[in-house]
Amino acid sequence: MARIKIDQLSTVYPNGVRAVDSLDLEIADGEFFALLGPSGCGKTTLLRTIAGLEQASGGSVSIGDKDVTSFEPGRRNVAMVFQDYALFPHMTVSENIAYPLKVRRQPKTRQREVAERTAGSLSLGGLLERRPGQLSGGQQQRVALARAVAIDADVLLLDEPLSNLDARLRLEARTFLKRLQKDIGITTVFVTHDQAEALALADRIAVMEAGRIRQLGSPRDVFRRPSDTFVANFIGSTPMNLLDGTIENGSLSVAGATLPSPVDLPDDTKVTVGIRPEYLSLEPAGQGITGTVSTIENLGVSSLVTLECPDGSLLGLTVREQHEPAIGSTVTAVPEQGRLLLYGKEDGTVLR
Amino acid sequence: MTSLVLRRIGYTVFFAVILAFFAIPMLWLASAPFDSKPGLGLRWPDWTFGNVTATLEHPYALTSLVNSLLLCGLAMIVTTVLAACAAYALSRVRIPGRDVLLYLLLLLSSVVTGTAAMVPIFVMMYQLGLINSQYGTALVIAGGMLPAAIFILKDFVDAVPRSYEESARVFGASPGQILLHVVLPIARPGIATIVVWSFVQAWGNFLLPFLLLRDINSQPAAVLMRTLYDEGGSANLTVIPVFSLLYSIPVVVLYLFVSKRYGFRFHGGIKS
Secondary structure, eight states: OOOOEEEEEEOOOTTTTTEEEEEEEETTTEEEEEEEEEETHHHHHHHHHHHHHHHEEEEEETTTEETTSSSGGTTTEEEEETTTTOOOOOSOOHHHHHHHHHHHEEEEHHHHHHHHHHHHTTTTGGGGTSGGGGGHHHHHHHHHHHHHHHOSSEEEEETTTTTTSEEEEEEEEHHHHHHHHHHOOOOOEESSHHHHHHHHHOEEEEEETTEEEEEOOHHHHHHOSSSSSHHHHHHSSSOOOEEEEEEEETEEEEEEEEESSOOOTTHHHHHHEEEEEGEEEEEESSSSSOOOEEEEOOEEEEEEEEEEOSSOEEEEEEEEETTOTTTTEEEEEEEEEEEOOOEEETBEEEEE | HHHHHHHHHHHHHHHHHHHHHHHHHHHHHGGGGGGOOOOOOOOOOOBOOOHHHHHHHTTTTHHHHHHHHHHHHHHHHHHHHHHHHHHHHHSSSOOTTTHHHHHHHHHHHHTTTSSSGHHHHHHHHTTTTTTHHHHHHHHHHHHHHHHHHHHHHHHHHHHHHHHHHHHHHHOOOHHHHIIIIIIIIHHHHHHHHHHHHHHHHHHOHHHHHHHHOGGGGGOOOOHHHOOOOTSSSOOOOOOOOHHHHHHHHHHHHHHHEEEEEETOOOOOOOOO
């Protein structure tokens, strides 16, 4: 068990791509940490640099109190689960789980014992003599996890561990993974492009873009208060409303409505107004944005209602089932107290 | 109706002739060794074991078969081990012009140990003092087979997913362990192919051992075959059939053994 400290880390590929760009990050001991971002943002490269599979071009990586930047992967005492699980097809489940011990030249009986114990705790008990090809996707994923936790590694690294599972299995595996991590208490870093997965699993999330961290915080922080429009766009299963607004006479003019400004700004400042569909509600009266209902999308227990505002912009909001307004009717959407965010028009960062 | 019958008869006769073309030499190989008066034609044998006894008593027959086994076993081992290491390295290490290098090697290998290069090879081996050395000859044969073996094996190694090796690396496996534990077992059908292929190539090689092994005591079976004449200068038909039979057994046995034990097939479960 150990913390990870990343200091000014850069990873540059031979073709000149700066996949990780002077990045600073500290991950606490026992933390479940998510690296989240769109594909090509450098999250996997960062993970692989922590593992030692990519050579850092600058900066350092420390695990515990040791600077491991120049260490071979095998000397860093990390365990890793790959996206394709990388289970050896010619070995049985038991041999796969015990492989790290085989490399460490532990006796056969100990290998067997550890494989049985680990498999038991991950409910793989009856499958020890099977080969990976004879297992389902969920079982393969658990074997890969078992192999990773069979040794007492300091750090567990997961590269998109759930992306090869189908949707229903993914939810199950997610719960399983979170419980396993809490039981073992191992410092875990996992990479994902699925914001829902990151929000559900992680203690803290780093949202990455172009080799840099755009926002670092708890799932709640990142969801409620995205630090810029990139993060705002990326997080949330329904996209955040981002509308053009202007400060006029100390209040906010947006989509043909006037709302109290959450931040004191000089008049005529152009801003981007961010508000999550979940934080808007339909009220008969109140200070809100008025519009005509144009479409209603059913999301199960709630519906996503899209309003067309007088100035032509579209505003999404969610309402509980059976509270949907009629299409074509004119309604007013009132933002929840303190949930309206203003972003600078130029740099897209949140204004406090 | 009749045309259909005629056509079927035509087909049957046609294939029977082709079948006979390949089957008759096999039948000769099965019957002639045990015939009291073996000839070059095929006939029902007048059973005897006299030929077998005569062959076993021949001063060089058995020695040459043992020589063959030694020579080809050695060439096979050298080829397989070196090709496996080279194929792994060439598959994983990026060097500029790698593919050109591979194709050039493949192209030149047939020239380098082919008839064209016989004189320089003979001179080189003479100066190295390796004439009449089975080890030296095995090395030359292996050298000739290596480019093709590397070429074939590299394809098999290329098919092993990178993440398998990286996974092993993270667990602390050394490059040697990765090769032994992960890459070779997965590329096993390729290795099996190279083992059989290189052995058979070396087994049938006449020219190189003929030139480099001048001493009849160290000559392999493929070379000795040509000395099996009687005093009159005609083929020694007492020894040749039995010798041919013995000569063909090891290749068949090797093929069956490798096919059964290691299998020219893939393991299930590799998702691409």
